[in-house]
Amino acid sequence: MTESKLRELYEQNLRQMDNLTEKQQNILKAALSLFAEQGFDATSSSQIAKRAGVAVGSVYQHFHNKRELLMAVLTPLTKSVFSQAADQFIDKTLDKDYNSLEQFIRALVADRMLFISNNREEFKIMLGQLLSDNQLGPELNHAFNEQPKTTAFPIIDRLKKKKLIIDYPNDVIVQFVFGPLVTFFGKIILAIKPMPIDQEINYAVGLIVNGLTPRSN
Amino acid sequence: MTESKLRELYEQNLRQMDNLTEKQQNILKAALSLFAEQGFDATSSSQIAKRAGVAVGSVYQHFHNKRELLMAVLTPLTKSVFSQAADQFIDKTLDKDYNSLEQFIRALVADRMLFISNNREEFKIMLGQLLSDNQLGPELNHAFNEQPKTTAFPIIDRLKKKKLIIDYPNDVIVQFVFGPLVTFFGKIILAIKPMPIDQEINYAVGLIVNGLTPRSN
Amino acid sequence: MTESKLRELYEQNLRQMDNLTEKQQNILKAALSLFAEQGFDATSSSQIAKRAGVAVGSVYQHFHNKRELLMAVLTPLTKSVFSQAADQFIDKTLDKDYNSLEQFIRALVADRMLFISNNREEFKIMLGQLLSDNQLGPELNHAFNEQPKTTAFPIIDRLKKKKLIIDYPNDVIVQFVFGPLVTFFGKIILAIKPMPIDQEINYAVGLIVNGLTPRSN
Amino acid sequence: MTESKLRELYEQNLRQMDNLTEKQQNILKAALSLFAEQGFDATSSSQIAKRAGVAVGSVYQHFHNKRELLMAVLTPLTKSVFSQAADQFIDKTLDKDYNSLEQFIRALVADRMLFISNNREEFKIMLGQLLSDNQLGPELNHAFNEQPKTTAFPIIDRLKKKKLIIDYPNDVIVQFVFGPLVTFFGKIILAIKPMPIDQEINYAVGLIVNGLTPRSN
DNA sequence: AATGAATGAGCGTTCATTCAT
DNA sequence: CATGAATGAACGCTCATTCAT
Structure with missing residues (x-):
């Protein structure tokens, strides 16, 4: 995955974030907790669906594959680490x-x-x-x-x-x-x-x- | 996995180490490098076999499942970290x-x-x-x-x-x-x-x- | 397998019977004939799938493992032998x-x-x-x-x-x-x-x- | 398997029976008990070897494959049922x-x-x-x-x-x-x-x- | 003759992904 | 949009069989 891809993903995800239905938000939350508990590879789509209370197909409605879902989960973090946080920090400390x-x-x-x-x-x-x-x-x-x-x-x-x-x-x-x-x-x-x-x-x-x-x- | 289990594994592995044929040694090396490169879950038995230049079945001849192979790979480390190293260190520094x-x-x-x-x-x-x-x-x-x-x-x-x-x-x-x-x-x-x-x-x-x-x- | 387990299986299978798609019915039929021809152990999942005209994965969609499929196949029999038959018989003869x-x-x-x-x-x-x-x-x-x-x-x-x-x-x-x-x-x-x-x-x-x-x- | 084949097998087995070393006899006994306990398909060569107290290879020394071993186990029975028994019976009863x-x-x-x-x-x-x-x-x-x-x-x-x-x-x-x-x-x-x-x-x-x-x- | 490491086809099963409903 | 049955490649693992020692 090149940097441009990441940025693309991030931005398209950001756009999606706003449109996210409640079900989609649940999928994101379910994925986050399961990935953290068991790891990415050990977490199956159906597990995510079950915890989110949706059908398997729904997981793939917005996130076109598992990796994209991973990125959507990670995006707020990378964002925080590398931009938001930095900006905040500059405000707080440099000033x-x-x-x-x-x-x-x-x-x-x-x-x-x-x-x-x-x-x-x-x-x-x-x-x-x-x-x-x-x-x-x-x-x-x-x-x-x-x-x-x-x-x-x-x-x-x-x-x-x-x-x-x-x-x-x-x-x-x-x-x-x-x-x-x-x-x-x-x-x-x-x-x-x-x-x-x-x-x-x-x-x-x-x-x-x-x-x-x-x-x- | 309890500590006693780990120790059991370690000791039985140590015994195996001596009996290990050349092919088995290759399997150990192949597993080490692949686990490090891709992670344990993402590494398949057939990949290990291929890199070791042996048949799939041979992977399971001495290491009865993938997890046991993982333990055999990690054993020298845990040994070093928790016993050898400590002992050496006491000799080197405390004395x-x-x-x-x-x-x-x-x-x-x-x-x-x-x-x-x-x-x-x-x-x-x-x-x-x-x-x-x-x-x-x-x-x-x-x-x-x-x-x-x-x-x-x-x-x-x-x-x-x-x-x-x-x-x-x-x-x-x-x-x-x-x-x-x-x-x-x-x-x-x-x-x-x-x-x-x-x-x-x-x-x-x-x-x-x-x-x-x-x-x- | 305790009797209660058998009964559990039977009842859950009965419930499934109604929901069974056409493909699942074909799987049941294919399994029945193959088990009878070759025995349970000698029949492979892929053979069942082939005769049923479905993919291997479909065999496991409703029957979570081969043994459950066996039970689903045998259920109508055990049912007839041990309950229905008995009941009918009592009606027919005792009366x-x-x-x-x-x-x-x-x-x-x-x-x-x-x-x-x-x-x-x-x-x-x-x-x-x-x-x-x-x-x-x-x-x-x-x-x-x-x-x-x-x-x-x-x-x-x-x-x-x-x-x-x-x-x-x-x-x-x-x-x-x-x-x-x-x-x-x-x-x-x-x-x-x-x-x-x-x-x-x-x-x-x-x-x-x-x-x-x-x-x- | 035609009848002639069975007879062939039987006779060649009979010839072998006399030459059978103690290890081979043990293999036959082990196979008999295991086949009866678990069925033919569910019994592995290594299991037979272990119970007989020999190496896997030894199982294949005289019996060139598992099926031949099965036949060797079954032969005394078929013999008894269809010839010896009959002959004895004729002697005992017809006379x-x-x-x-x-x-x-x-x-x-x-x-x-x-x-x-x-x-x-x-x-x-x-x-x-x-x-x-x-x-x-x-x-x-x-x-x-x-x-x-x-x-x-x-x-x-x-x-x-x-x-x-x-x-x-x-x-x-x-x-x-x-x-x-x-x-x-x-x-x-x-x-x-x-x-x-x-x-x-x-x-x-x-x-x-x-x-x-x-x-x- | 006996051994057991090596082989690789094949097994039961899982799971990301698709798509008709 | 949501569903979940269907798919089939891929996985971990087993095992009959071979063969160099």
Whole structure:
């Protein structure tokens, strides 16, 4: 699946979203929960139909095959990760003139950790696809590479000028900040009961900030 | 699948390993690569047979069903993760009387990052199963919880006594150290070209150590 | 398979019978003839599909596995043998006040011999299953033991009181009457051309009646 | 399979029987019991090998395929039924100058009922084959038709001359005598516990004799 | 003679997808 | 639009049979 295809799909899906009948919405919900519970491959069309309370044929009325249904399920997520979220984030953080590293990290970590927590099912599905779909990886790769350049990098650069952040390459810093987030998600996958999310955030922020703060000597 | 079952499987597989004919070895290799490329469910028996250069029936001669084959593929990994690795690690680190935090972190990060790098295919497969097999999670969970208590926790405690490490809960510290390792694995999954592994290690160690080192004031 | 399961199956099949599409009816017919010709195990799903003129998948649309199809095929028989037949028989014979042994035997033999003749294919299938399915035997055993007690035994008792029948145990008498019926079925299995059925009945009735009639001295 | 083929097989098997190693004998025994328990189709070569305590390949050393093994198992039976038994019977009964019907019937029924009881496993297997193998029926049919003509018919004719037996066609009489025998075998198949064999014989003989004895008036 | 790994056709069954109603 | 019976390719797996050792 090329990027253009994804965008096409996304946009056609977006258009559909508005027209979606109640039955279609139910199909989407049923698919989401089943894909998350059992994986995409292990979920059959008839299972989706049953949980949605419709006939099998109805599943194929709007979503012309199972893969298209998967994309429709994933679309709001990719949208959130790569555009909406970014935009929101720029509004929230770039506009404010962050003077302290902690303010910046806390805002970012809190935002993303809640995002992960709220969209855990979609993330699980997406990760599952990532592992088996060899074309999905490079595409997200691109997004992961490009997005921070326009959002996080400028902030980091400003913090660097003020000597408020350690002088490591920007991508290394971003990657480091992502560590606790990814670990948090890992706990969800492993069904490890996380601490209350506030605590998770506090500990993560404390350690990241300490890690990124330059030593005086 | 209970833990005892897993151990049974592992031991019977180990016994088989020795008796394995060349064709059976090929089947194991073929299964490993195909599971990693496409996922377990998406890989058919006939595909495995074809890549191994054998007949379908031969796949089932020693591995009585596909799941047993999966276990045979994953066995060396689980072994390494949960026993061998732990044992080695205790030898390597506990015996030496680590005086500096960096020595400890570097030893651990280098060891585990190489381990991840060397077993990336098996890890991808295991993660894939984790997402769809609801019984695998809790089992590994247990291992993840218990193992550090006997290996890493004593070292952390000693470092705490010497004020060489920040006074956070032990499990939070362990989780934080795992962050860059998990992120590193994430890059592999996303097919993001990592830096040379030495650099990955150096940056990770630098940031983790800085994050865990107490501030004087 | 417990009796309740059989009854469940029977009732759910009965419900299906009405809903059965023409293709499904063809599947039932094809299965019946193939099971009778070749036995249950030796008949493949694809063979059934081919003879029914449908796709393999259609065989499994209503009958969820081959065994359920077998039961659907046998159901009309078990129904007739163990309920309908019994009921009819009670109506036909118990109500009439049989005064002569011959009347009773002739009614019974004629009825059952026609029944065997009309359902020879189903009987062959059932016998085949009886030989390989160790759970079917005891179940029918029960039915064979219980049914006569409520239908034939009272009549025999009355005939005994009137000294119209030999004073042997009731079950021995029933078993003796069944002899020619079973032999008749044996001829069908061996593809031995039977005589015209009227003759078969006349001879059997003559010999059975003579066998059961008490000698004066 | 033509009759000549059966005879060929039988004779070649007979020759083999003498050369049979202990392992081969075990294979024969294992096959017999398994075929009787589960049916021919449901019994796999490896199952036979396991029960016989040999390797799969050994099963095919003497018996070149499963069907040949079946024949080897069935041969002693067909032999007994159609030649040995007949010969023995002629010796036992024809030579004696039966004056009473009961003597004749008792000898015959006792002999055959014990024969059935002793060879119940082989009979079950043979019946199973009879139901699925459309070529076996006519062959046995022939044997069933021809054998009595040379053994039982002359005796019956002599009894008729002495007015000791009812004047029904010979084949009807034979068929009637077989009734209780077949019913007895039916009980074995249905796993219905029979009475002590002496009782079974006594009741059967009593009823058959009564059935075949002419009434004075 | 005995072994058991290897073979591949064939089995029962599933399921994404289509289409007449 | 919705339905669900029909389709047939594909799957996991079995097993009679072969053959190198």
